[in-house]
Amino acid sequence: MHQVSLGTKIRDYYELTKPKIWYLLVFTAFGAALTASLLFDIPVTPLTWLLLIGGVAAGSAAADTLTGYNDRDIDAIMDRTKGRPIPSGRIRPKSALAFGLALAAISLVCAWFINPLAFGLMAFGLFDNIIVYSKWLKRRSQSNIILGGFSGGAPALIGYVAVTTQNIEIGLVMAGLVFLWIPTHIWSLALHVKKDYSRAKVPMLPVVSSEKTSIRVIAGTTIMMVVFSVLPFFFNQFGLVYLLTAAVFGAAMIAMSVWLLVKPSERASWTVFKFSSPYLTALFIAFMVDAGLKP
Template identity: 35%
Template sequence: MEQQATYQSDGLSLDAESGRRAQSATWRDYLQLTKPGINASNLLTTFTGYWLAAFTFDYNLDLQKLLLTLLGTAFVIASGATLNNYYDRDLDAKMERTRHRALPSGRIRPRTALLFGLVLLAAGLIVLAVFANPLAAMLSLLAHIFYVLVYTPLKRVTSLNTVIGSISGAMPPMIGWAAVTNNVEMGAWVLFLILFLWQPPHFLALAMLKAEEYREGGIPMLPVVRGFTETKRQMFNYAAPLVPASILLMLYANLDLAYFVTVLLSSVGYLYILFKGFRAEDDLAWARQAFGYSLIYLTVFCLAVIVSAL
């Protein structure tokens, strides 16, 4: 009886402590749930799709509609990130890099995170449906479902999770495009293709850098289950079609010679860096370089589209 009383007392103490930690959550904790860095890069591609469609089809550039499209998309992406954090909280608790996040550390309760994610989703869909069009809202919902209900659980069971996740990550420029034309013309699909091809090399470079943490967490990322050599090969194979895909966009959108030269040089530069990986003496240093250049490549591509479309 004495041992049972002690156990119950300890349990109450732990519950109270958990409650205090949950109450100590700050606005920064909720912001981190939404993965603001990933959200920002997705909003850049959403803006690019909207901008390119508007100038390709000579639509008036409705700044209010553009801002509301970005806002609605941001809410939906933030929802996906929050629900991803909610689902992965047990995995995050196993890895040093993530165990101090608000959910695994107990500063935010799982039920609170779930509700927060669902509210963000509803808000985003309403904003897109009302102020853009139902097609843009439907595309954002499709990307959200694929990210939360397909990619997130599959991350635990297959090394193909990076490729599968690339489908939802390639949707934002289509959302921006559809917000303008209320359609998904061929230009939107080429933008989807470019973003789909860009993502595996980008995220696999990061997976190489975090391979030991993923191994510790039991997550079957490609560098963990197949090794660095196979990861490098797949990174190069996905990046190689970026050259023709980027040029193909010129057939379906209002882009000039400056765009052609910019994306050609940046794509070839990307392939050169990835090719160097096959002879790299320090795999992690090379992966860091490849990851950094992938961010530069995406930014340069979007800026080239935005400037050239004017």
């Protein structure tokens, strides 16, 4: 029997957590915490940073691992996902389940030591993603990604409340931005890999609706997201740096959605999907820069 090296095993478990997803969520938590710290001149201790970054990383990785465990049968059907650690046989389902539960426990312990509100948000995020989205809705309803999207906004709000509950509407808007970003991000990917989702019988929007309807909905959610992204400017906490960033990157997102609307193609939907992550990253960088420039 072929012996798998420790390094290979570590890489497999790392891949199981879908790092491309949790990197961005950890960044939103970091961005929200640093923004709150700079806006209200509240120092953040190294221990709080450690608990926050470690907790959100563990929680996001746990959610991705456990949804991977839930989805192992449909992942094996789809071309895009059949090479993942569980369906490819590199990690046994029971081992993935134990690993995911351990990560979830770590995230909840970290959040508890931040404050009770952070703990509640972490527990809610895990439940929404693993149970509501992955277990209950993913295979049953086209609204899966909407109701499951609340978990995506949780890390940003956890980051904010780890520092303060002052002007909590800022933290809520940051979480709201991520929530509104998720449908554009996921549905544009689903449009690109529609055949995969159809084969696995997952009722994503592009599977249950026509291409024309799906593209209109994606364009509509993108416009909603961009309009919503301007809201923080009117809180009198953010200035021109944030407004210009939201306007320029938002215009680019809308332009790509219009391109998808006018000339529907896999290439256009893939471009919208690929640009959506830099778009969200740019907004959170602008939050931090603008907060740092505040006199």
